[in-house]
Amino acid sequence: MRTALRSLKPARLATTGLTALGAAGIATTALAGTAHAAQAPAKPATKPAAVAHAHDAKATKAAKDSDKADAKAKDEKKAEKKAGGKEYADNLDGWIREARAIMKEHGIPGSYEGIKRNIIRESAGDPNAVNDWDINAKKGTPSKGLLQVIQPTFDRYHVEGTPDELTDPVANIVAACNYAADRYGSMDNVDSAY
Structure with a gap:
């Protein structure tokens, strides 16, 4: 057995x-x-x-x-992201701070206050905000994200090292600030739709 x-x-x-x-x-x-x-x-x-x-x-x-x-x-x-060895909260404050660290590395101007002021006006801090009523939307390219950027502008001003996604909060801020620096000298100089 x-x-x-x-x-x-x-x-x-x-x-x-x-x-x-x-x-x-x-x-x-x-x-x-x-x-x-x-x-x-x-x-x-x-x-x-x-x-x-x-x-x-x-x-x-x-x-x-x-x-x-x-x-x-x-x-x-979700709670924290890293950029340049530093951790950032996954919220509006953290996104702006992380974006500014990347902007500093690339020589893109823009103060915390100027960026936040424009974000609040453009999207009320919602990274998934979409403008589906203005002229860009009527032409088929709606403004999206924290700073309401259209896809062609994002593609042209996207900064290497940030996600290649229009509604990514940090990528959206950095690209918008890069565009504003080219067009207006800084996001700080933007006080209305740009």
Whole structure:
């Protein structure tokens, strides 16, 4: 009987149905067609069920731990961004500060106050704001993002190292400030639609 049971060890990896069948049912099923099936002593189902439960509990705990780690990483990434080795909050203040750090590296002027004033006027701080009523929208290129930039302007003034996405808050600020610097000298000089 030991020989027959040793050959079954690989089958023990499959724990599905272990609890439902119980030890006697598993032994009978596994040894069906052999002379040992009838002679197999019935063991209480507690040990295999406990093994299955422990295995399932470990797998469930590992999955939950993995999910928690993923969620924590997403939350941390959402809460803070890094630029130039410094961390920035994922909110209007953080976006402006991160944009200004990038602007400084590229020689693009614009004060915190000037940028924020224009953002509040243009989008009320909503990075997903879309203007669907002005002349640009009527021509098929609506203004989008914190500083209401149209796609062709964003493409022309996009700054390397920022995401290539018009509604990304930092990329939108940097591109708009780059455009304003070229056109008006600085975003600080913009006091209306530009």
